[in-house]
Amino acid sequence: MAEHAHKLEILRGLVKFKSNISKIWGVLILLTIVTTVEVVLGIYKPEVLMGSFLSMKLLNWIFIILTLVKAYYITWDFMHMRDETKWLRRFVVWTAVFLICYLIFILLQEGGYIESVYTNGHVKRDF
Amino acid sequence: MDSTVVPTGTEGKTWGGGNRPMNASYGKMMMWFFIVSDALTFSGFLAAYGFSRFKFIDSWPIADEVFTHVPFFHGNYPMIYVAFMTFVLIMSSVTMVLAVDAGHHMKKNKVIIYMFLTIIGGLIFVGSQAWEWATFIKGDYGAIQTKGGNILQFVDADGHRVAIKDFAANMPSTREVHKESNGIWFVEESVQPTYSMPEIIKGLETHPDILVRTQVLNENGQKTVLSRQESIQKIKNTGKVMVEGANLHVNEYGSPLFADFFFFITGFHGFHVFSGVVINIIIFFNVIIGTYERRKSYEMVEKVGLYWHFVDLVWVFVFTFFYLV
Numbered sequence: 001m002a003e004h005a006h007k008l009e010i011l012r013g014l015v016k017f018k019s020n021i022s023k024i025w026g027v028l029i030l031l032t033i034v035t036t037v038e039v040v041l042g043i044y045k046p047e048v049l050m051g052s053f054l055s056m057k058l059l060n061w062i063f064i065i066l067t068l069v070k071a072y073y074i075t076w077d078f079m080h081m082r083d084e085t086k087w088l089r090r091f092v093v094w095t096a097v098f099l100i101c102y103l104i105f106i107l108l109q110e111g112g113y114i115e116s117v118y119t120n121g122h123v124k125r126d127f
Numbered sequence: 128m129d130s131t132v133v134p135t136g137t138e139g140k141t142w143g144g145g146n147r148p149m150n151a152s153y154g155k156m157m158m159w160f161f162i163v164s165d166a167l168t169f170s171g172f173l174a175a176y177g178f179s180r181f182k183f184i185d186s187w188p189i190a191d192e193v194f195t196h197v198p199f200f201h202g203n204y205p206m207i208y209v210a211f212m213t214f215v216l217i218m219s220s221v222t223m224v225l226a227v228d229a230g231h232h233m234k235k236n237k238v239i240i241y242m243f244l245t246i247i248g249g250l251i252f253v254g255s256q257a258w259e260w261a262t263f264i265k266g267d268y269g270a271i272q273t274k275g276g277n278i279l280q281f282v283d284a285d286g287h288r289v290a291i292k293d294f295a296a297n298m299p300s301t302r303e304v305h306k307e308s309n310g311i312w313f314v315e316e317s318v319q320p321t322y323s324m325p326e327i328i329k330g331l332e333t334h335p336d337i338l339v340r341t342q343v344l345n346e347n348g349q350k351t352v353l354s355r356q357e358s359i360q361k362i363k364n365t366g367k368v369m370v371e372g373a374n375l376h377v378n379e380y381g382s383p384l385f386a387d388f389f390f391f392i393t394g395f396h397g398f399h400v401f402s403g404v405v406i407n408i409i410i411f412f413n414v415i416i417g418t419y420e421r422r423k424s425y426e427m428v429e430k431v432g433l434y435w436h437f438v439d440l441v442w443v444f445v446f447t448f449f450y451l452v
Contacts, residue, residue, distance in 0.1 A: 115182050
């Protein structure tokens with residue numbers, strides 16, 4: 001297994017590492033920064049970000065996007081997805097993303113509907 | 128290939144065997160299949176959590192107020208410990224990639240060191256999770272469950288939480304826990320709450336600065352605090368029993384569903400971490416006795432590595448949806 005060629009660029013070529021090991025540490029630094037930002041935002045909850053955007057708090061959107069960023073780097077660099085063939089990447093990512101989006105849509109839609117029944121209908125649950 | 132193999136006439140054709148679709152070995156491909164299906168399982172759980180949360184969007188517990196403890200420290204530190212746990216898991220992922228990388232270069236001793244560090248990281252994480260569970264089960268302030276199954280908590284005039292044991296009156300009671308040995312029917316009841324409803328009502332009446340906080344979130348996303356008059360009314364009219372800590376039936380922090388999902392999802396994830404540690408230990412000993420050195424390939428380390436990173440990946444999502452959002 002000597003033919004392991006690693007792609008050593010992250011952030012679309014903005015940062016290019018000299019070896020695979022330094023790339024690993026670079027990704028660790030990136031993930032640590034993202035996690036720190038999440039924790040700081042979670043503790044202080046800046047007032048500016050508490051506004052609603054697409055029926056969810058702006059802060060929650062930021063958390064979800066940062067999570068997807070972390071997921072991308074864990075999969076691409078730690079799980080070596082960057083070095084796999086294009087179609088291996090696609091069968092994993094497309095399948096998961098499609099099914100998960102479907103699942104989330106259905107369940108959250110229904111949860112919201114039941115909430116509206118509690119709020120607007122005649123179902124009493126606070127007694 | 129000698130005489131036991133019958134030529135099929137397809138040698139050299141695409142379907143003649145020996146191909147590696149998408150340039151991945153059989154084992155690695157199967158590990159990816161497993162990871163995709165396991166990812167769907169976890170998504171199902173997290174989406175179900177989202178369903179219940181959207182269903183009770185105006186009364187869901189605020190995670191910052193639930194997970195505020197750090198071992199060996201007193202006080203209120205939301206998220207600090209869980210951030211530490213996240214960092215431990217990411218760090219053990221890093222040592223795992225380093226082990227895989229050392230394996231590619233056939234450096235046995237480095238693989239041993241990095242695998243060992245990965246196992247230690249996994250054990251710290253599982254231990255932390257056990258502590259987190261224990262703290263959650265024990266609870267801290269106590270609350271009242273209403274007849275409708277809702278939770279009422281107590282705060283002082285500044286909005287800080289007040290523990291029931293700090294104000295409840297101590298009244299002598301003849302109520303005893305019913306045991307199998309002293310009844311006609313062979314039934315037992317579980318442990319009774321520390322304080323009875325009359326004791327709590329008495330305590331509330333004698334402490335004029337204590338107010339009741341309901342589960343309902345106001346427009347600022349904070350729990351609604353009732354006025355003094357309403358507080359006493361609410362406890363007297365609807366209060367049923369004191370609740371301490373969280374389990375699968377009741378939860379002093381709010382909706383029991385929150386506790387159910389917490390135990391189920393972090394439990395299922397913790398089980399994955401635990402099995403990951405066990406698999407890592409097996410591979411660790413295989414590395415030590417030189418199995419992969421003789422095989423001239425450390426691909427097995429890479430495959431358990433994939434699983435280990437997947438566990439980390441799931442935690443990133445659990446962290447967001449349980450503790451942040």
